[in-house]
Amino acid sequence: MTCKDLQDSIPDYLAGALSSDELGHFHGHLAECESCRMELEQTQSMWRTLGELPDEEPSPRLRSHFYSLLEEEKRRVAKELRDPWPRRLEAWLNSWWPRRPAVQMAMTAALLIVGVIVGRGIQSAPETDVEFQQLQTEVQQMHEMVSLSLLNGNSSSDRLRGVNWTSRVDQPSADLLESLMNTLDSDPNENVRMAAVDALGRFSDQPVVVDVLTGSLSRETSPMVQIALIDLLIAVQEKKALEALRDFVEMQSVVPEVRAHAEKGMSGTL
Amino acid sequence: MREMTDHQLMSAVRDGDLDKLGYLFEKYHKQLYNYFLRQLGDPQSSEDIVQEVFLKMLKYRHTYRGEGRFTTWMYSIAHNARIDHFKKTSRYVATDEIDRLLSTAPSPEEAFEKSSRHEALYKALSRLSDDKREVLVLSRFQNLKYEEISRILGCPVGTIKARVFHALNDLRRFLYKSGGEVTR
Numbered sequence: 001m002t003c004k005d006l007q008d009s010i011p012d013y014l015a016g017a018l019s020s021d022e023l024g025h026f027h028g029h030l031a032e033c034e035s036c037r038m039e040l041e042q043t044q045s046m047w048r049t050l051g052e053l054p055d056e057e058p059s060p061r062l063r064s065h066f067y068s069l070l071e072e073e074k075r076r077v078a079k080e081l082r083d084p085w086p087r088r089l090e091a092w093l094n095s096w097w098p099r100r101p102a103v104q105m106a107m108t109a110a111l112l113i114v115g116v117i118v119g120r121g122i123q124s125a126p127e128t129d130v131e132f133q134q135l136q137t138e139v140q141q142m143h144e145m146v147s148l149s150l151l152n153g154n155s156s157s158d159r160l161r162g163v164n165w166t167s168r169v170d171q172p173s174a175d176l177l178e179s180l181m182n183t184l185d186s187d188p189n190e191n192v193r194m195a196a197v198d199a200l201g202r203f204s205d206q207p208v209v210v211d212v213l214t215g216s217l218s219r220e221t222s223p224m225v226q227i228a229l230i231d232l233l234i235a236v237q238e239k240k241a242l243e244a245l246r247d248f249v250e251m252q253s254v255v256p257e258v259r260a261h262a263e264k265g266m267s268g269t270l
Numbered sequence: 271m272r273e274m275t276d277h278q279l280m281s282a283v284r285d286g287d288l289d290k291l292g293y294l295f296e297k298y299h300k301q302l303y304n305y306f307l308r309q310l311g312d313p314q315s316s317e318d319i320v321q322e323v324f325l326k327m328l329k330y331r332h333t334y335r336g337e338g339r340f341t342t343w344m345y346s347i348a349h350n351a352r353i354d355h356f357k358k359t360s361r362y363v364a365t366d367e368i369d370r371l372l373s374t375a376p377s378p379e380e381a382f383e384k385s386s387r388h389e390a391l392y393k394a395l396s397r398l399s400d401d402k403r404e405v406l407v408l409s410r411f412q413n414l415k416y417e418e419i420s421r422i423l424g425c426p427v428g429t430i431k432a433r434v435f436h437a438l439n440d441l442r443r444f445l446y447k448s449g450g451e452v453t454r
């Protein structure tokens with residue numbers, strides 16, 4: 001063992017991490033080397049001195065603060081469970097959208113007809129502007145309904161179509177927006193979630209949308225959707241969005257490629 | 271009832287049994303508090319950051335995978351919270367500032383005798399570089415193995431050990447006057 005080797009193993013020696021074999025070599029060198037003995041003695045005395053520092057007690061404020069924080073989170077979770085979004089959506093749809101497939105077909109056909117009327121309306125100039133605007137509003141409402149109904153569907157291809165339908169809606173209602181955000185947050189299919197990211201990107205001027213995007217970034221597990229979220233949040237250029245990205249890159253579960261992608265994006269915005 | 275492991279507790283938290291975080295708080299809050307106190311020297315901010323660490327554990331509970339030890343996960347969060355704190359308070363002391371402090375302050379022996387030993391130790395700790403101090407705190411006070419520290423900080427074990435060694439030498443230099451003679 002050289003002097004350098006001995007020095008290198010001092011931290012292990014102090015932590016009691018040397019094997020009996022290594023300990024033998026360690027003591028062997030010390031017996032022959034005055035300067036290493038001194039080196040160890042000094043380092044070891046510092047190590048021991050540090051051990052004199054007692055653990056300090058935090059104030060009782062820390063504990064009470066923690067438990068109130070925990071209670072707050074428990075209340076929030078309980079409220080979510082009591083009032084799940086899908087049930088509210090279902091109730092809303094029941095009042096609007098017929099249950100029977102045959103009626104749904106008819107409704108869709110009606111939609112097409114409305115489209116045709118609008119098309120003709122533009123060509124042959126409608127009687128009054130008011131009438132035309134009314135028609136347009138109705139078409140928007142129809143688009144919303146179709147989107148909502150599809151978003152609530154059982155098959156992932158339906159839900160994907162629903163997300164894509166939202167691109168025909170210029171000004172989404174709160175319900176449609178909420179449904180989209182819910183899709184992003186909890187749809188089991190990553191392609192659907194991915195499409196939801198794109199769809200929500202069109203409405204990212206609304207603060208609530210940014211909140212949902214940042215929230216789902218912390219929960220999203222699919223690297224593909226994570227990257228879509230990162231790109232969107234960077235494009236949004238909002239303080240909250242950048243903060244969420246900073247938290248995100250700290251998360252242990254993030255795969256290195258995605259973390260690198262986020263860091264690259266963030267460095268571009270600084 | 272058998273006691274649950276840290277991993278079982280945190281997994282339960284992740285799966286919705288939030289009360290289990292209380293057990294982890296009782297077990298680790300004092301350790302975390304001292305981890306921050308020895309690096310910041312300030313009880314108030316240390317408590318604030320402990321709070322923040324538990325808030326993050328709660329907020330990111332869904333991301334807990336239970337690979338590796340629970341403490342590795344916890345200290346990774348703590349380490350990042352500490353870095354964030356330093357960023358926010360821009361608490362970086364320039365090197366020549368330290369040298370100036372060292373040359374004008376009463377000799378460390380004097381300081382050592384005047385104030386209590388503990389105070390002197392805290393002062394010396396505050397003069398260490400952030401990197402060295404953190405490694406020393408984790409290994410000496412939090413009793414973590416070098417391998418675990420290497421996983422928390424994401425640097426090689428060799429680097430960690432070298433930092434412990436240099437940190438001890440620096441501390442000695444700050445506490446006693448033998449400064450320049452100590453090899454680094």
Ligand SMILES: [Zn+2]
Nearest residue numbers: 002003033036
């Ligand atoms: Zn030697």
